Amino acid sequence: MLGLNYMAWLGLLVWVGVPFLALLTGVLLWRRSRAPLWKGLAIISSVAILSAPVLVSNGVKAHYDQQVREMCATDGGVRVYETEKACSTTWPITSSSMARPPR
Numbered sequence: 001m002l003g004l005n006y007m008a009w010l011g012l013l014v015w016v017g018v019p020f021l022a023l024l025t026g027v028l029l030w031r032r033s034r035a036p037l038w039k040g041l042a043i044i045s046s047v048a049i050l051s052a053p054v055l056v057s058n059g060v061k062a063h064y065d066q067q068v069r070e071m072c073a074t075d076g077g078v079r080v081y082e083t084e085k086a087c088s089t090t091w092p093i094t095s096s097s098m099a100r101p102p103r
């Protein structure tokens with residue numbers, strides 16, 4: 001399984017598999033077609049296959065944006081009661097300390 005999670009596999013499918021499928025479809029249809037109309041349809045089918053992941057990702061993003069809006073409306077949103085200034089002695093900003101809280 002190469003140690004990849006499902007999102008990594010999905011990314012490989014979208015960024016490698018879909019363009020390969022679009023190229024393969026376009027080339028095969030282009031070679032089999034004799035008329036200019038069919039050659040144009042080969043190009044259009046390749047572009048349609050390439051645009052499918054963009055359309056799906058925009059739909060998924062819109063769905064989750066709507067869910068966040070609904071949850072914020074029911075919960076009342078986020079309230080900040082007080083702000084604190086972080087000093088460099090309690091939280092030194094280095095690349096290794098960005099992922100964990102101070103001790």
